[in-house]
Amino acid sequence: MSSRTRVKAYLAVIALFVVVGTCLRLSWWQLERAEEKRVWLESQQQKAELPPANLASLLANDSPQHRRARVFGVMDNAHSILLDNRTLNRIAGYHLLTPMQTDEGQWVLINRGWLPRGNRRDILPDIPVIEGRVQVEGTVYQSPGEAFVLKDEQLPDNQWPLRVQKVDFHAISEKLGVELAPFEIRVTPELSLGGLDPLPRHWQDITVMAPEQHKAYALQWLGLAIAALVIFLFAGTRAQKRRLTGKPQ
Known part of the structure; x- marks a missing residue:
């Protein structure tokens, strides 16, 4: 293996670690957010029942x-x-x-x-x-x-x-x-105040992302990490076959 090929291989490995590591970290972060959101929603539900x-x-x-x-x-x-x-x-x-x-x-x-x-x-x-x-x-x-x-x-x-x-x-x-x-x-919607007709009360809080949505994003990031690993292995295997058969890369 020439020095130039060796450098390219090292750079490819480094890029792989960066991409996979970033994707896995983002996947884990989405799972943490899903748990935080689940706990928060349960807390709000308990408050609403008081x-x-x-x-x-x-x-x-x-x-x-x-x-x-x-x-x-x-x-x-x-x-x-x-x-x-x-x-x-x-x-x-x-x-x-x-x-x-x-x-x-x-x-x-x-x-x-x-x-x-x-x-x-x-x-x-x-x-x-x-x-x-x-x-x-x-x-x-x-x-x-x-x-x-x-x-x-x-x-x-x-x-x-x-x-x-x-x-x-x-x-x-x-x-x-x-x-x-x-x-x-x-x-409260539909509650009359002072005998007046209720005003529209479609409260528009900032939409809270459900825990399931965070889990879906976590799965997507995990899928990207796996895809990057598969592409790297496929490209490495193909390059190795070309070297063994003497075909130009």
């Missing part, structure tokens, strides 16, 4: 995400928030969040559902007013991360309803002059 909690219990919980909630109080109709860029059936619109003061004097944002934007962006939609003391049932929602915006937005001074690109609980709390809970409560 009885509804009041706001004080939710605030004392380190991980209230997706907990069922039941609160009583009065809506602050004068200071609603419109969460921009929320589509329903490809129609642009907003999520309508209204501050609520509970019977215990605590404050929380109630996500009442979806409102269409209308033909003109500079004209905000009318906000349905909820009068009197109401009971709200729903689930706790905390954003999994910072929402992407083109730049940090400054909340306008005298604009209500307030149109925002993301829900900054701290900034909105300062603007309202109250201490908001660090999460929203998404109202």
